[in-house]
Amino acid sequence: MVKGKAVAVVTFPSTHYAISAERLLAAKACAYTIIPTPSELSHQCGIALQISFDDVQSIGILLKESRIRFLSHRGTIVDNRLYLEENTML
Amino acid sequence: MxxxxxxxxxxxxxxxxxxxxxxxxxxxxxxxxxxxxxxxxxxxxxxxxxxxxxxxxxxxxxxxxxxxxxDKAVHDFHDLQKPPAKSDEPWVLLLKSDVIGQGEFELGRNLMRMYLYTVRTGNDYPREIIVINKGILLATEDIHTIESLKMLEDAGVVVRVCGTCLDYYHKTEALKVGTVSNMYEIAHSLHEHKKVLSW
Structure with a gap:
């Protein structure tokens, strides 16, 4: 049985958006992990946020309210490593 | 086969x-x-x-x-998070600051978080991680770096935290990961290992 944890990877068009988002989520006590943007998504800026898949909607609303531009991608954590599924932009 | x-x-x-x-x-x-x-x-x-x-x-x-x-002996596989190639020799990671580089604090702090995340999700763990001077904040203050250091420690990496620095910054009671160390142990570790990476 594979133990996979569903996550979302949130990417940003610029570092400034990424840092603003991190500041916002920290202020709102949201759970997130700062990660390097996976290389398949490297057209985005280098800083990404990994969040629980369950939080995609609520965090998405927060970011939109603050006019932070972002994209979300579905992923899975298996054995402490992140795997993104292809073509799963949320 | x-x-x-x-x-x-x-x-x-x-x-x-x-x-x-x-x-x-x-x-x-x-x-x-x-x-x-x-x-x-x-x-x-x-x-x-x-x-x-x-x-x-x-x-x-x-x-x-x-x-x-x-189709090929060697796959040109674009891994999302290709871990760094495994070193042949044990190495030590020396963290002298809570940020990477000089410049804006928020950027430097997030670079450090991302670096430790990359180390912990890779397959080439250091034998020891030494945090010294403001690097001790990585083991006392920042939940993101504490999480990464804990995972590395659970995997067998020795995390040494400078006791003098903890005392200087009044963070001794705030230690969340690692063991308190002193300059004798830190110097011995640095001299014992040929490969030391430092931020």
Missing amino acids: EHPIIDAREKPCPIPFVLAKKQIEEHTEDFTVLVDNEPAYQNLKKLAAASGYSAQIQQTEQGYSVVFSS
């Missing part, structure tokens, strides 16, 4: 993809993945194409069988 057959039927997306990807990462030359829906086999087909494998798809009574065959 062994030909693994992975039954991924009734497994939710993206588990079939993840299982196939693990086989590719382990350089399994030939293997079969059984799936029960079209999107799953379409994803596997794309994965094969991106990974230097050919994929033969057969429809069965219970779904689809995707046979992966290695």
Whole structure:
């Protein structure tokens, strides 16, 4: 049985958006992990946020309210490593 | 040669993809993945194409069988998080600051968080991590770096935290990960290892 944890990877068009988002989520006590943007998504800026898949909607609303531009991608954590599924932009 | 057959039927997306990807990462030359829906086999087909494998798809009574065959000895596989190549010799990571580089604090702090995340998700762990001067904040204040250091410590990495620095910054009681160390141990560790990476 594979133990996979569903996550979302949130990417940003610029570092400034990424840092603003991190500041916002920290202020709102949201759970997130700062990660390097996976290389398949490297057209985005280098800083990404990994969040629980369950939080995609609520965090998405927060970011939109603050006019932070972002994209979300579905992923899975298996054995402490992140795997993104292809073509799963949320 | 062994030909693994992975039954991924009734497994939710993206588990079939993840299982196939693990086989590719382990350089399994030939293997079969059984799936029960079209999107799953379409994803596997794309994965094969991106990974230097050919994929033969057969429809069965219970779904689809995707046979992966290695086309090349060396796969040009674009891993999302390709870990750094494993070092032959043990190494030490010396963290002298809570940020990477000089400049804006928020940027430097996030660079450090990302670096430790990359180390902990890779397969080339240092033997020891030494945090010294403001680096001790990584083990006392920042939940993101504390999480990474804890995972590394759980995996067997020795995390040494400068006791003098903890005392200086009044953070002795705030230590969340690692063991309090002194300059004798730190100097010994640095002299003992030929390879020391430092931020």
